[in-house]
Amino acid sequence: MAGPIIDGIDINPNPANPGQQVRVVIRAHDPDNRIRRFQGTARSDDGEVFDFRDLVVQEAGSLTYALVEVDPATNQPLPTQPTITPDPAVPGAFTLTA
Amino acid sequence: MVTRRFQARVTSGGLAAIATTDLVVAGQPPVIRNALLSPHTYGWPDETNTGPRVPIGQLRVWEGGLSTSVNGEVFEKLFVRGGLTANASNVVLRDSVIEYRGTLYPVKQSSGRSGLLLDHVRVDGGTADHPGIYSQGGRYTLLGCDVFGSVDGFRIEQDDCEIRDSYFHDQSHPAGAHADAGQIRRGDRTRIIHNTLLAGRRQTGGTWARNNAVLQYGSDITSGDSYDDLWFIGNLCDHGNYCFNGPNPEDMRQRFEDNRFGRDWQFYLTVGDFQTGDDTWLRNVWDDTGALIPAP
Numbered sequence: 001m002a003g004p005i006i007d008g009i010d011i012n013p014n015p016a017n018p019g020q021q022v023r024v025v026i027r028a029h030d031p032d033n034r035i036r037r038f039q040g041t042a043r044s045d046d047g048e049v050f051d052f053r054d055l056v057v058q059e060a061g062s063l064t065y066a067l068v069e070v071d072p073a074t075n076q077p078l079p080t081q082p083t084i085t086p087d088p089a090v091p092g093a094f095t096l097t098a
Numbered sequence: 099m100v101t102r103r104f105q106a107r108v109t110s111g112g113l114a115a116i117a118t119t120d121l122v123v124a125g126q127p128p129v130i131r132n133a134l135l136s137p138h139t140y141g142w143p144d145e146t147n148t149g150p151r152v153p154i155g156q157l158r159v160w161e162g163g164l165s166t167s168v169n170g171e172v173f174e175k176l177f178v179r180g181g182l183t184a185n186a187s188n189v190v191l192r193d194s195v196i197e198y199r200g201t202l203y204p205v206k207q208s209s210g211r212s213g214l215l216l217d218h219v220r221v222d223g224g225t226a227d228h229p230g231i232y233s234q235g236g237r238y239t240l241l242g243c244d245v246f247g248s249v250d251g252f253r254i255e256q257d258d259c260e261i262r263d264s265y266f267h268d269q270s271h272p273a274g275a276h277a278d279a280g281q282i283r284r285g286d287r288t289r290i291i292h293n294t295l296l297a298g299r300r301q302t303g304g305t306w307a308r309n310n311a312v313l314q315y316g317s318d319i320t321s322g323d324s325y326d327d328l329w330f331i332g333n334l335c336d337h338g339n340y341c342f343n344g345p346n347p348e349d350m351r352q353r354f355e356d357n358r359f360g361r362d363w364q365f366y367l368t369v370g371d372f373q374t375g376d377d378t379w380l381r382n383v384w385d386d387t388g389a390l391i392p393a394p
Contacts, residue, residue, distance in 0.1 A: 003113030015122035
């Protein structure tokens with residue numbers, strides 16, 4: 001297992017004005033993920049036989065995303081974190097206030 | 099401009115990846131604490147950045163009171179050993195000192211006159227038992243002035259006065275006086291912006307004795323006058339029995355925004371009957387912590 005890879009982090013807008021809503025999107029993938037395609041013959045319980053091809057199975061470990069604000073001098077998380085809200089519809093996307 | 103750094107962490111199957119990115123926040127003001135200890139360090143007025151912008155030794159000494167009846171007359175670089183009386187409109191006194199040792203008004207604009215401008219003037223009212231700046235006529239403007247002595251720093255009784263970038267402190271305190279950094283008895287559209295207003299007098303050893311209020315206002319509205327559309331914005335304030343002391347009728351609008359307050363009050367901050375409907379109280383903070391102060 002190679003572990004996940006972060007391809008990039010997008011912040012929009014950047015620069016932002018104080019108080020402005022900012023969207024952060026973490027782009028990442030897991031190199032162990034792969035897609036397998038199958039073809040062959042299958043028989044149903046009642047004896048019916050049929051062929052299939054291009055049965056796609058995606059092997060993917062689920063990625064978990066987290067975002068925190070850190071001290072630029074030490075890269076340690078700030079003791080008091082701002083409100084960072086994940087977007088439930090888009091894995092890896094967050095909103096916060098600049 | 100402030101840079102905030104965020105750290106992203108992505109995990110899968112017990113393994114993690116971490117990366118950081120920076121967010122640039124434009125125009126973010128620097129964090130300020132205890133500006134009252136050294137106002138000029140943080141851009142507020144004090145004795146280092148108010149008063150004449152030339153050395154005192156370069157000022158021409160004017161013995162006795164200075165008065166004029168010429169509209170629009172401009173005086174500059176004077177050290178006046180006496181008061182200023184503007185018997186004309188649009189008189190300007192710039193980069194000068196008023197050293198008044200009488201008992202009345204160090205600076206007075208006469209009845210029927212308007213538009214007096216004091217631009218970087220030090221007004222030393224001595225122990226005068228009257229306001230340092232007073233108009234019997236119309237509006238006046240103070241810019242970059244250092245006002246002390248006198249029982250009150252300024253008194254406003256007319257519309258459209260502006261007090262900006264000035265320093266008020268160490269009012270005189272004759273027996274029974276209610277000395278204030280400033281008073282608005284009446285007058286609409288007053289603008290009090292980016293001043294340091296200390297309603298107290300320094301004592302031996304560096305402590306302060308409180309005077310009455312940073313801003314005493316509205317004392318004449320019972321006679322039908324108003325002080326509508328008052329702006330009190332970006333000021334640094336401390337000392338005094340009250341910070342603001344006055345009534346607040348529902349039809350008179352006030353804006354209190356971006357001010358910083360010390361803690362030396364006898365009765366805290368008092369804004370009589372603050373009306374959230376037509377008044378605003380925004381981003382006012384304690385000077386020592388920067389914590390927001392809720393509307394009174």
